[in-house]
Amino acid sequence: MTVPPVVRLTEISKRFHSAAGTSIVLHNVNLTLEPGQKVSLVGPSGSGKSTLLSLIAGLLRPDSGTVEFEGVSLGSLSDDARADLRARRIGIALQSDNLIPFLSAQENVELALGLGRPPAGAAQARHLLDRMGVAHRAGHLPRHLSGGEAQRVALAVALANNPQLLLADEMVAQLDESTAGAVVHDVFETDMTVLFVTHNPALAKRADVQLCLRDRQVAPL
Numbered sequence: 001m002t003v004p005p006v007v008r009l010t011e012i013s014k015r016f017h018s019a020a021g022t023s024i025v026l027h028n029v030n031l032t033l034e035p036g037q038k039v040s041l042v043g044p045s046g047s048g049k050s051t052l053l054s055l056i057a058g059l060l061r062p063d064s065g066t067v068e069f070e071g072v073s074l075g076s077l078s079d080d081a082r083a084d085l086r087a088r089r090i091g092i093a094l095q096s097d098n099l100i101p102f103l104s105a106q107e108n109v110e111l112a113l114g115l116g117r118p119p120a121g122a123a124q125a126r127h128l129l130d131r132m133g134v135a136h137r138a139g140h141l142p143r144h145l146s147g148g149e150a151q152r153v154a155l156a157v158a159l160a161n162n163p164q165l166l167l168a169d170e171m172v173a174q175l176d177e178s179t180a181g182a183v184v185h186d187v188f189e190t191d192m193t194v195l196f197v198t199h200n201p202a203l204a205k206r207a208d209v210q211l212c213l214r215d216r217q218v219a220p221l
């Protein structure tokens, strides 16, 4: 039996409508992510990188084309089933902060641990924060964290359900070079399939597969 790719996008198009008119962001994009691959995505600001991640996560629907996760078309699932798939199988670290503002760093991770499996509790949350080098900030509210600390807590949240696929938008943009290197090393050591967006060319080159989004298409870098 052949294993289906973790993600397969087939002829995906996405346009947005606004007061200024309609803009086509993605046009007939094809992309396959195989199990365990570490894939980087670069491209100019506004080229559609975050849009592509949201489509893969099932947070946005394409205008045409199909998004498959492990051989299952997201379009064939109900909203609840898509949310359940995300909670169990996909880790998402979005570009904008996705921490819950009134919960501490530790509680944010504990909550995420509870989504996909029985709550594993404080020790596991602490371990994830420690992996990201922010255990010393466990009791802090998000607004009391630095940008880079918040980014690492968000990554701990994304990793909490032990995802098959990690989608990370500007994963380490706010981190200094050595902290960024440690975080990327940690994530690359795992079996996860990782698709990460970056504006850092050196970081992009560390991936197995290096992609670029331009002219509404995904192409090898």
Ligand SMILES: Nc1ncnc2c1ncn2[C@@H]1O[C@H](COP(=O)(O)OP(=O)(O)OP(=O)(O)O)[C@@H](O)[C@H]1O
Binding pocket: 016, 017, 018, 023, 025, 043, 044, 045, 046, 047, 048, 049, 050, 051, 052, 095
């Ligand atoms: N919900 C929306 N409604 C209207 N336009 C949108 C929406 N989301 C994104 N866009 C537009 O789609 C284009 C692509 O946006 P996207 O956020 O995917 O870019 P990006 O490549 O992630 O950029 P950056 O590197 O700055 O994060 C932009 O022109 C943006 O203004």
Ligand SMILES: [Mg+2]
Binding pocket: 049, 050, 051, 095, 169
């Ligand atoms: Mg973006």
